[in-house]
Amino acid sequence: MVSNMKNLRNSLVVALSAASLAFAAGDTKTPPGDFYDEVSRLNKVLSEVNRKYVEDVNPTELTDAALNGIRDILDPHTTVFTPKDYEGLKVSMEGKFGGVGITISLRDNVLTVISPLSGTPAFRLGIRAGDRIRKIDGKDTKGLSLDDAVSKLRGKIGTDVTVSIQREGVPDLMDFTITRAEIVVHAVPYYGMVTKDIGYIKLATFSDKTTSDVENAIRGLKKQGMKKLILDVRYNPGGLLNQAIEISELFLKQGNVIVSTLGRTQRTESRARRDGLIGAEVPMAVLVNQGSASAAEIVSGALQDWDRALVVGKTSFGKGSVQTIFPLDNQGNALKLTTAFYYLPFGRCINKPENGIKGLKLQEEEPAEEEEGASADSVKKDTVSRDTFYTNNGRMMFGGGGIKPDVDVELSPMPWVVQVQERMAMYFKFAVKVRPMLDKAGVKMDANWVVPDSLYTQFKEFCMKDTNFVKVKSNALVGVDQLEKSIVAEQNYMGDSSKTVTDTTLSKRLSEMRKALENKRDAQFDENKDYIKDGIKRELLTAMVGDSVSTAFSLKRDEQLKEAIKYLSNDALFKKTISGPGKRPQAKSKQKRK
Numbered sequence: 001m002v003s004n005m006k007n008l009r010n011s012l013v014v015a016l017s018a019a020s021l022a023f024a025a026g027d028t029k030t031p032p033g034d035f036y037d038e039v040s041r042l043n044k045v046l047s048e049v050n051r052k053y054v055e056d057v058n059p060t061e062l063t064d065a066a067l068n069g070i071r072d073i074l075d076p077h078t079t080v081f082t083p084k085d086y087e088g089l090k091v092s093m094e095g096k097f098g099g100v101g102i103t104i105s106l107r108d109n110v111l112t113v114i115s116p117l118s119g120t121p122a123f124r125l126g127i128r129a130g131d132r133i134r135k136i137d138g139k140d141t142k143g144l145s146l147d148d149a150v151s152k153l154r155g156k157i158g159t160d161v162t163v164s165i166q167r168e169g170v171p172d173l174m175d176f177t178i179t180r181a182e183i184v185v186h187a188v189p190y191y192g193m194v195t196k197d198i199g200y201i202k203l204a205t206f207s208d209k210t211t212s213d214v215e216n217a218i219r220g221l222k223k224q225g226m227k228k229l230i231l232d233v234r235y236n237p238g239g240l241l242n243q244a245i246e247i248s249e250l251f252l253k254q255g256n257v258i259v260s261t262l263g264r265t266q267r268t269e270s271r272a273r274r275d276g277l278i279g280a281e282v283p284m285a286v287l288v289n290q291g292s293a294s295a296a297e298i299v300s301g302a303l304q305d306w307d308r309a310l311v312v313g314k315t316s317f318g319k320g321s322v323q324t325i326f327p328l329d330n331q332g333n334a335l336k337l338t339t340a341f342y343y344l345p346f347g348r349c350i351n352k353p354e355n356g357i358k359g360l361k362l363q364e365e366e367p368a369e370e371e372e373g374a375s376a377d378s379v380k381k382d383t384v385s386r387d388t389f390y391t392n393n394g395r396m397m398f399g400g401g402g403i404k405p406d407v408d409v410e411l412s413p414m415p416w417v418v419q420v421q422e423r424m425a426m427y428f429k430f431a432v433k434v435r436p437m438l439d440k441a442g443v444k445m446d447a448n449w450v451v452p453d454s455l456y457t458q459f460k461e462f463c464m465k466d467t468n469f470v471k472v473k474s475n476a477l478v479g480v481d482q483l484e485k486s487i488v489a490e491q492n493y494m495g496d497s498s499k500t501v502t503d504t505t506l507s508k509r510l511s512e513m514r515k516a517l518e519n520k521r522d523a524q525f526d527e528n529k530d531y532i533k534d535g536i537k538r539e540l541l542t543a544m545v546g547d548s549v550s551t552a553f554s555l556k557r558d559e560q561l562k563e564a565i566k567y568l569s570n571d572a573l574f575k576k577t578i579s580g581p582g583k584r585p586q587a588k589s590k591q592k593r594k
Helices: 002-026 035-052 059-068 083-094 121-125 146-153 210-223 241-249 295-305 376-382 416-423 426-440 453-465 467-471 475-493 506-527 529-544 547-557 559-569 571-578 589-593
Strands: 079-081 096-099 102-107 110-116 132-136 160-166 174-179 181-184 190-193 198-202 228-232 257-262 267-271 284-288 310-313 321-327 334-343 388-390 396-398
Touching: 035 059, 079 083, 083 096, 102 146, 110 121, 121 174, 132 146, 146 160, 190 210, 190 547, 198 210, 198 559, 210 241, 228 559, 241 257, 241 295, 257 295, 284 295, 284 559, 295 310, 310 559, 310 571, 416 426, 416 506, 416 529, 426 453, 426 529, 453 467, 453 529, 475 506, 506 529, 529 547, 559 571
Parallel strands: 198 228, 228 284, 284 310
Antiparallel strands: 079 334, 096 181, 102 110, 110 132, 132 160, 160 174, 190 198, 257 267, 257 334, 321 334, 388 396
16 A cells, blocks of 8 residues: 555655646636645645545555646646556557557458558558458457457567457358458558549548658659648547657758747757758649648648648648657656647738637737747637738738638538438448458459449348348437427326327327428439449458558549649639738738747
8 A cells, every 4th residue: 555655645746747837827816836845745635545545545546636637737738648648659659559450340240340551560461451250369359348459459560369250251260360460550551643634632631751751652643643742630639749740841942940849848949951852843832621630730731831832622620839758767657748839831820729828718808919038837828819811922811710721611511311421330231241242243344343232132132131221210200209308298288188189180290290300301312313332332442452442432522632633723713822911911920939
């Protein structure tokens, strides 16, 4: 118990250290006390709880509660990692680990292979998308969490793991003994030409090997005749700051500022150290959306500030802060702490208020100008104010709201029936079911293959026979149910409980409404036949050919990508959109301060 309490005190000192930063930075109502007095006060409380509480209290649970409370007074990106979480973070940043090479998920509460990674041990042994993993090393996977399954499949390179697979069309379990190898997760899952002269790079994350992956993609596209480029960072959650800087360098001129960071103990400025691998003669567009965050916003923001690329899509996430990892002990516990905000080349901080300090109150009005030489403590204000900034060409930008695209593209709403199909993985399940039949028939699958009407009909029947799919009601049907309940409640309230909805003419009307809406759902299949055929083809291409062919096919329907292609294909339109008054206005005091 003494040892546990010692660990508890050590951890709580860290918690209080972080808490004191929050009090100093954001709470103007509660004056900060002496740090060591506050630590002493907390230790006395914990000591009394430990000695005198009515029941034994687990010190680890107390510590976890205190550490989790940090986020309540700091920001949502500050957290404490357990050894397991910290190891997972390092794996994601390094981009490599010992494993078998499959992406897995839970489908109908069964551990299921979503796809094998090309070139990995699992891929070479013939493990398929849709295979259900029933046993790992002879132990049943029923009830096994996804995290635990991943832990069992990963391991030291060169060691073996045996998985027992249930496959559609095969009556018995199939055992595969897989030798673990180094699995490299590529930051660029796909690149290719989307027109005869426009190249496309999908950038999924910023890990150790991101820059080399992008460089390889650029060289590959140049060999295919690329004259213009689209960089896609949609749904990219970010990652390593140094990789964001190096990626930006690939497209900027030597000496261009890329990003600056400013915090209580941190102040840096990063510039391009060399001319980019792709010069200014290559027009560019960057795709962003609400899932583009952190490092992805640094790259897109730097290219936007220097008018190097047109930003297309929807406003990004707005995470303009920098986190530093501090190991806490030798057991693998670590603290991820927000230590600075980052600023784009001309002073813009894009951090949204909800991603800033908890409890920080927005100012209804802010002085137009601040005194020269304001302290770094005012950095938090910059994250919530609606300050005006300008790109190198003089185009007006705003701070505190993520990266706002130069060309805003609202996606068309997905049809309701297709939403349900996607949410319930009906395309994936159907591809798994029909693949044995297609293999037996000798169907050659490629990008030019056309889904026959007979397969579309099979899919429709497959959905309508699925109990869970049929149970899902549209909002309109749910509305009818609520209407019926309201009528019954009103009748009971008015003392007319002997007459329910079923005893009145309303019963017939409600029944007619339900039938009409059910028919509408059935009709949505045929109304969206082409959409549904594309979904069937996408999943079959993924399962039978590979992700790259499937991705290339899916991009043909991408509305934001089409808009980027439109601007890059029209030189006059592109130049008009990315040009400004020709001279960047004088920087405001905030820009000067940075």
